[in-house]
Amino acid sequence: MKTLSLITLSALLLVNSSSVFAADMGNMKMGAGMHMHQSAQSAPQMVTVKATIKAISTKHHKIKVAHEAISEWGWPAMVMAFEVADGQPLSQLHKGQQVQLMLHKKTDGSVIAQQVMVE
Numbered sequence: 001m002k003t004l005s006l007i008t009l010s011a012l013l014l015v016n017s018s019s020v021f022a023a024d025m026g027n028m029k030m031g032a033g034m035h036m037h038q039s040a041q042s043a044p045q046m047v048t049v050k051a052t053i054k055a056i057s058t059k060h061h062k063i064k065v066a067h068e069a070i071s072e073w074g075w076p077a078m079v080m081a082f083e084v085a086d087g088q089p090l091s092q093l094h095k096g097q098q099v100q101l102m103l104h105k106k107t108d109g110s111v112i113a114q115q116v117m118v119e
């Protein structure tokens with residue numbers, strides 16, 4: 001999966017091609033270019049957003065929330081469910097509560113609530 005996304009990124013860079021990118025490609029094959037490309041993309045993998053709890057599933061360790069817009073990812077405000085990372089207690093949460101979510105976008109594109117912070 002990781003290799004696949006790297007190849008896709010390389011293909012994208014080739015479209016905008018220049019000798020600079022060609023040099024990066026050479027580095028990338030050895031793994032050294034990877035970090036450069038990620039920061040060049042500028043979309044952070046971790047963001048914090050305000051949200052209101054709509055529902056809690058302790059069974060599936062998920063919360064459904066109405067979250068504010070996430071400009072970093074180009075997401076509008078919406079209601080959606082997030083898996084909550086292990087170690088984040090759901091027992092202290094209740095419907096209607098205002099929280100801050102630290103969201104982590106994984107390499108496969110899925111997003112989990114890494115931290116749920118009560119305001």
Ligand SMILES: [Cu+2]
Pocket residue numbers: 067075077078079080
């Ligand atoms: Cu959403």
